[in-house]
Amino acid sequence: MKFNPADQIQDLQYFGEFGGVNPSISDSSTYTFLSAKTMFDTFEGNAEGCYLYSRHSSPSNLYLGEALAAMEGTEAANVAASGMGAITPVLLQLCQSGDHIVSSRTIYGGTYAFLKNFAPRLNISTSFVDITNLEKVEAAVTSETKVLYCEAVSNPLLEVADIEALSRIAKKHNLQLVVDNTFSPLAISPGKLGADVVIHSLTKFINGSSDTVGGVTCGSQEFINSLRSVNDGASMLLGPTMDSLRAASILKNLRTLHIRIKQHSKNALYLAEKFEADGLKTVYPGLKSHPSHELYKAMMNEEYGFGGMLTIDAGSIDKANALMEMMQENNLGYLAVSLGFYKTLFSAPGSSTSSEIPEEEQKEMGLSDGLIRFSIGLDNDIHRTYEMMKSCMLKLDVL
């Protein structure tokens, strides 16, 4: 049967300590042992099911990790305090001084800043490439390259990575393919398409209520164990640990992710088609005009659609700002960064989330001044929302 990530989550069954329908929250940083020998074995990683100290693992964090591993179809997962708290330990675990990374040039601003400005301090260098140009990707690989890094659907330009083709390049050159799947949970399963490591910022769609930050790394048991190693694991030693209370609340939200993603996708497709028909420059992977529409279709778990993210070009930064302010005044959404909320969020990436990227490079990659990034919400009547958005656009001469 075809892999369906939501079914994998649904099949997991947990009970609380007193028969509760939700697992009990582990409210402890440290754990007792009946024998000193078991404590020693746990330190050595040889006591399955025993907990030692909550920076290493806790029952609540393991439940959430298990559910996310099931969702991505990987052996194991490790949750983190934020998306960046998942990304940076992965890169530092896979690379050491002298190593090289080939990365997509259109990635989350924080990841870009880490690779561009921080990793060089540790003598780890990065070549940024157009990830949709497979020849350029392969040409950037050197004998020092250890990691091929990309986002399944990129931020903010919604470029789509050909994960199977990238995985062939990675295997040929003995690289680890690391894919950030934050924009396309459920819809794309990078681990099933050949990615070695799949990362999410849980802050976005997966938690979905914009009340916490969180992250996860999904991969082989061996790699997840290495991240958690008390001797040299980057997650263990850098300490980006998620709190157990948060892990429990994110796990509950994960249970409704499939319903939310379908609604986000349905609403975003509706608006994208309308905006494009109105003559706005619209980017959405679900539109036939999107350069990677067919590729996305070939990779997707169909019922989850093309995701909740779209961009339009309002023509100039002034028009973009005026439109966002007017839409907010009309309660159509919030002028805010981040994504995956039940309400629509919009921002101008050039001057916000992607401002780490120098202006010249922004131009080169097609990140225009007037670009507005939308994370479309769970609106009940999306046609009504469209009519209200259109009236703002007409008033401001955007249309």
Ligand SMILES: *Cc1c(COP(=O)(O)O)cnc(C)c1O
């Ligand atoms: C938000 C985001 C991150 C960073 O996650 P945080 O939870 O904010 O640390 C990484 N990648 C992508 C694609 C994101 O959207």
